[in-house]
Amino acid sequence: MSPVQTAVTAVLTQKFEVSPESIRPEATLESLDLDSLALAELALALQEELGVPVAEEEAAKNSTVGGLVAALNAKRA
Amino acid sequence: MTLRLPSAAPHLTTPQTAVLESIAGFVPPDAVANDALPAAWGVDDAWVRRRTGIGERHRAAPGVATGDLALEAARRALAVAGRPLVDAVIVATSTPDRPMPAMAPRLATRLGLGGTAAWDVSAACSGFVYGLAAAVGALNSGCADRVLLVTAEVYSTLLDPRDRSAGILFGDGAAAVVLRRGERGEPGSVLALDLGSDGSGEDLIQVPGGGALERARSDEYAPDDRYFRMRGREVFQHAVTRMTQSAQTVLKRASWAAEDVDRFCAHQANARILSAVGDRIPVPPDRHITNIERVGNTGAASIPLALADAAAWGELHAGQRVLLTAFGAGLTWGSAVLVWPELPSVPRIEAVDLAVDAGADLVVDAGADLAVVAGADLAADAVADLAVGAATDSAVGVAADPAVDAAVGAVDDLAVSAAAEAITDAVADPTVGTAADPAMGAVADPAAGTATDPALDAHPDPAEDSAPDSSVQIPIV
Numbered sequence: 347m348s349p350v351q352t353a354v355t356a357v358l359t360q361k362f363e364v365s366p367e368s369i370r371p372e373a374t375l376e377s378l379d380l381d382s383l384a385l386a387e388l389a390l391a392l393q394e395e396l397g398v399p400v401a402e403e404e405a406a407k408n409s410t411v412g413g414l415v416a417a418l419n420a421k422r423a
Numbered sequence: 424m425t426l427r428l429p430s431a432a433p434h435l436t437t438p439q440t441a442v443l444e445s446i447a448g449f450v451p452p453d454a455v456a457n458d459a460l461p462a463a464w465g466v467d468d469a470w471v472r473r474r475t476g477i478g479e480r481h482r483a484a485p486g487v488a489t490g491d492l493a494l495e496a497a498r499r500a501l502a503v504a505g506r507p508l509v510d511a512v513i514v515a516t517s518t519p520d521r522p523m524p525a526m527a528p529r530l531a532t533r534l535g536l537g538g539t540a541a542w543d544v545s546a547a548c549s550g551f552v553y554g555l556a557a558a559v560g561a562l563n564s565g566c567a568d569r570v571l572l573v574t575a576e577v578y579s580t581l582l583d584p585r586d587r588s589a590g591i592l593f594g595d596g597a598a599a600v601v602l603r604r605g606e607r608g609e610p611g612s613v614l615a616l617d618l619g620s621d622g623s624g625e626d627l628i629q630v631p632g633g634g635a636l637e638r639a640r641s642d643e644y645a646p647d648d649r650y651f652r653m654r655g656r657e658v659f660q661h662a663v664t665r666m667t668q669s670a671q672t673v674l675k676r677a678s679w680a681a682e683d684v685d686r687f688c689a690h691q692a693n694a695r696i697l698s699a700v701g702d703r704i705p706v707p708p709d710r711h712i713t714n715i716e717r718v719g720n721t722g723a724a725s726i727p728l729a730l731a732d733a734a735a736w737g738e739l740h741a742g743q744r745v746l747l748t749a750f751g752a753g754l755t756w757g758s759a760v761l762v763w764p765e766l767p768s769v770p771r772i773e774a775v776d777l778a779v780d781a782g783a784d785l786v787v788d789a790g791a792d793l794a795v796v797a798g799a800d801l802a803a804d805a806v807a808d809l810a811v812g813a814a815t816d817s818a819v820g821v822a823a824d825p826a827v828d829a830a831v832g833a834v835d836d837l838a839v840s841a842a843a844e845a846i847t848d849a850v851a852d853p854t855v856g857t858a859a860d861p862a863m864g865a866v867a868d869p870a871a872g873t874a875t876d877p878a879l880d881a882h883p884d885p886a887e888d889s890a891p892d893s894s895v896q897i898p899i900v
Contacts, residue, residue: 383474383695387657390699402656417565 350418353395354411357388371412375405382407398422441559441570441797442605442612443764444507446599448731448772449492450481450718457591464587471591476694480719483577488520489597490559493575494529496724498598501534501571503767505602511567512541515550515574515723517752518581519543521636530573540566547628548690548751549618550574550723555602555759556616562604573599576722581630583650592693593651594719595774597646598727610741611764612691615676617669618757624661628653628752645698665756667703672756674704681705686763687731691725700748712739718772721777722751734769741765755808759887 347355358364364378375385385407389400398421404414456479457468471477483492487742493514501509512534514526527541540561546553550576558570575597582590631637632648666689674681687706689697694715701711714732721728726747733739741763748758 381474381658382657383693386656387695387699389656390660390663 348365348415348419350415350422353392354415355386357391357395358411361387361391369411371415373411374407375389375409375411375414376407378411380407392418397423432540437563438607439563439604440607440613441555441562441602442609442765443600443602443761444569444603444611445500445504445596445766445769446727446731446734447503447770448596448724448728448735449496449499450594450596450721450728450772451483451487451492452773453482453484454479454717455482460591461584463585464531464590466587466591474693474695474788475592475719476697476713476715477591477719478716480592481596482579483595485578488580489516489518489577490520490526490529490533491574492577492597493526493573493594493599494533495533496575496599497530497573499573499770500573500599500601503769505767507569507601507603509569509571509601510539511558511561511570512536512539513544513561513570513572514542514553514555515544515546515572517545517547517550517722518576518578523838526575527573534571536571544753546723546757547753548692548720548722548725548750549749549753549755549757550751551598551726552616552747552749552757552759553618554723555613556618556757558602558614558890559613562602563860569601569603571599571601573597574722574724574727576724578651578720578722581649581651583647583652584654586650588655589651589653592720594721596718596721596724596728598724598731598772600727610762611766612761614760614762615673616757616759617676619669619755621661621666621754623664624653624657624754625752627658627661627754636764657698657842659699661754662692662750663699663703665754666696666748666750666758668699669750669756670700670704670746670830671756673748673760674746677760679744679746679760683744684710684746686710686712686731686739686745687748688726688729688745689748690720691715691718691729692720692750699787704746706746714772725749728772731769734766735771739763 355366355369357371359376361364362378362380362384368378375388380388385405389405391400392405393400396418398399398418400418403409455465456475457471460471461465468478488699493516497512501507512527512531514530519530525541525543527543527888531537531539531541544554544557551572554572554574558572561567561570567729577595578593579595582593584590602613602842607614630649630651632644632646637644670687670689671681674684681704684704684706687701687704688698689711691697691713694713697711697713697715698708701708712729713735714729715725718725718728718732726749727888730739730745739745743763744760745757745763746760748756750756773789
């Protein structure tokens, strides 16, 4: 698992109590029950954890877990 | 997001600073619970609580404006302090009654403090911390020996009825503190401050119209631009980051570690922002002072309102190390630290509670320029040996009036008292601290222990209900 994948999974399970098995690449953030404030919180937590800015559209309702991980991996490359 | 460079501002090292002498808050009696929010918003109690931590917010009655709430909070804070001589009045608000003039001169005059220095501080939700800094400056410079700092907001007048996200958050309320010049280090002294701003975020929280920009470029504005607007997601991130950094900076300036903080009171913006900031400083949740559940976000008033609330409920104790931090439109942010002083008893922020809980006479006087007069009947109050009183006529409330001094002297075992010229006769029983100016038509009958102003049909029975209760309608503020 990439550091980004690890961070995304950790934040989702620890801070937002998302069940690990529901964190699949095709799952949208909305389907994981994240409301708009939670998306802001997720973006901030990932920003702090990974040291890269997280744009609004990268962690939006319709963003998928896989899409978010890919976008952040690209920024860290 | 741009991160803040380490501040070059010097530590607050002057030997003298502002010392907190009194605090009091006030919310108008009309509470709007989540279930009473407009049906068109499609929200329920659980939804609002999960997102904001808010259960209800208070709304000023029609016709009641920011200055009215400010007046009530100011009167209470002055009463708690024992009506000392105040020579500067600062109002922090972002919902002023008019674009011009400032709120403070009118408030000072309504308080009978005409002639004193009076000005407004505009720093949105950071207004209280910025106001503290202004007070420290006025006191240290010798401009004033004692400052009344009043925060008041009537956000309900700025909210777009269709804007659910702002509508669920904001409430109306006011709070005030009395600060005197004192020695740095004595209980209640402001030990350190940190202030900051970032104008590149001016659009994140704003009322776009209503100012010179709209008048200069009227074609670019629509009537809806007079409403409050906030970009919630970006605000969340800035709020958490700025408050965390500012809190850590002020702790450093005071040479406190995060674990030294006994009580942490942040701007009551949203419960989830508060916990995110608390996690990061870090301060454990059991040290947080919060009342957002009952009052929502009250802008500049939120920090002193939460402090007054905690003090009134006995949840804030002398000697506790208190950290305050705020964030608001501008963007602005700021933090302060102080050690909580021993204070006279602070009244509850809900007007009705104040009287009902104390088993007190509640006198409501419609002719008294929106004043609520409350007096605690000591005989009925097993807990505290004080009375809280507010004079109904601002002219009567001036401590310099020798008649008032005499009356205060007659009840000098009361921690708090307000008196009118005819009080000595009216209050035959010195244990009853209710004061009213007979000229205003409010007649307090100490023996009966009930309100007796026939003009108002307000007859709350103290024995009826000791729980927080907004059902007793005060048809004013």
